[in-house]
Amino acid sequence: MPEEEGGSLIHVAIEAETLFKIGPLSFTNSMVGALLASVLLLLAAWYITRRSALVPGRLQSALELPVELMTGIVAGSSSRWRGYVALILGFFLMILVANWIGLLPGVGTIGITHVDEAGHEAMIPLVRPASADLNFTLGLAIVSFVMFVYWGIKANGAGGYVKELMGEPLYMAPLMLPINLISELSRLISLSMRLFGNVFAGEVLLATMIALAPILVPAVFLGLEALFGFVQALVFALLAMTYIGTAIAEHHAGGDHAADNGHATDHSPAAEAAAS
C-alpha cells in the first residue's frame, strides 16, 4: 500500500499506523486519538461538574447541550431508558469527539518519520482520529452488539431469544435461523463499517481537497466534515439505542423493529410471559 501512494500528495493510510510495540500490542496512532478523545471528554466532564450550579454558565451549557440532546432523545425511546442511557451517551460523546479530533489542525500532519525495511521514508501521523480505524469502530460495535444481545436475553430469556432467532413457524427455522443470525451479525458489520467508512472517507476527502486547493476550499469541507462527524455519532448512538430498545421491548407491541433486519415479530408464549 505505501508503495502505491508513495509519490502522491494524498496520503491517508487505510489502517492505523503503528507507532511502537508493547509486547503483542502494536500501539497505533488511532489509539493516541482514542486516548486523546477520552482525556478531552473527561476534562469536559470535570469542567461541567466542577461547580454544580443549577443555572449554568454559557460554556457549561454549551458542553451540556449534547448530553441534554441525547438524553431527551433516549428518554423518548422507551420507558426503560434509564437502563441504557449511559451507554448511548457514552457512544455518542466518544464518537463525536473522536470524529472531531480529525478536524483539529496538526492531527494528520504532525508525525514522526519512519523508514521501513525497503528503505522508503514515510511520515507517520502522531494522531489519527480514532473512528478512522476499524479497530475502534468494530470495538464499539462489539460493545453495542454484546449489550443488545445481553438485554434481549435478559428480557426474553435465553430460550425466548433463540426462539426469536428461529422465526415464527418452527418448520421454517432451518431457513430463518441463518438469515436471522446473519442479520444480527450484519448489524455489527454495518455499524462499524458505516462509521469507519464515513470518517475515513471524510479524511481522504479533506486530504484530497487540501492537496488540490490548500486555501479556503478545505474550510468548506471542514465545516461539512464537522456536520458529518456529528451526524455519524448521532447515527451510531441512535442505531444502538434502537437495537437495544427493540431487544428489551415487549414483543407483542411489535412493528418497532429496525428496518434493516425485518425478521418476524415474535409472538411465542415465552416471550409474552417474559415481557409481561
Next chain:
Amino acid sequence: MGAFFEAFQVDVWKLAFQVINFLILLYLLNRFLFKPVLARLDERSSKISKGLEDAETAARDRELARAEREAAVTEARKEASNLIANANKIATDTRNEILAEARAEAEKVTERARQEIVAEKDRAMAELRAQVADLALAAAGKLVRSEMDGPTQRRLVEEFLAESKAANGKGAGARN
C-alpha cells in the same frame, strides 16, 4: 474474512485496547458526568414543571378572582338598580298616598264647613223664629190687651204659631 481484517489491520489486541479504553471511559463518564447531569436535569425539569404549575395556579386564581369581582360588580349594579326602582316606587306610592290623604282631608274640611254652615243657619233660623214669636206676641199683646183675657189669647197665638212653624219648616226643607 482474514484478508478483510488484514487489510484494515484489525487484530485482537488493538480491538481489546479500544474496547477496554471505551469501557473505562464509559465508567468514568457515567460516574462523574452522566449521573450528576441527569440528576441536575431531573431537578431542573421538576423545578420547571413546578414553576409552570405555580404559574398555572396563579393564572387560575387570577381568573377566579376576576370572575368573582365581575360577579360582585354585577350583583352590586343589580342591587343598586333594584334599590332605585324600589325607592322610585316608594316615592310614587308616598306621593299618591299623601295626595289622596290631602284630597280626603280637604274634602272633610269642606264637608265640615258645609255642615257648620247648615247648623249655623238652622240655629239662626230657630233663634230668629223664637224672637219673631216673642216680638209678635209682644206686639199682639199690646194690640189686643184690652179686649181679650190672657189665657184665651195665649192659646190662640200658640195655635197660630204652631201652624206657621209647620208651614215654615216645610218650606225650609224644600229649600234645602
Next chain:
Amino acid sequence: MDSNLAAGLAMGLGAIGPGIGLGIAVSKAMEALGRNPEASGAIFVPYILGIALAEAIGIYALVVSLLLIFVAA
C-alpha cells in the same frame, strides 16, 4: 489497474441507489416537516435512522472499493 477501475465503478455505481434513496427520504421528511412543523421532534430520530440505513449501502460500496484497491491489488 483493473482493480482500481473496478473500485471506481463499485463506488460510482454503488452511490446511485443510496443517492436516490437519500433524496426520497429527505424530500419526504421535509414535506412532512412543512406540513406539520410541530412534529419535528417525532420525525427527527426515524429520519436520522432512515438516512443512516440508506447511506449504509453507499458505505458498503465504499468498503468494496477499498478492498479492491488495498486487498485485490
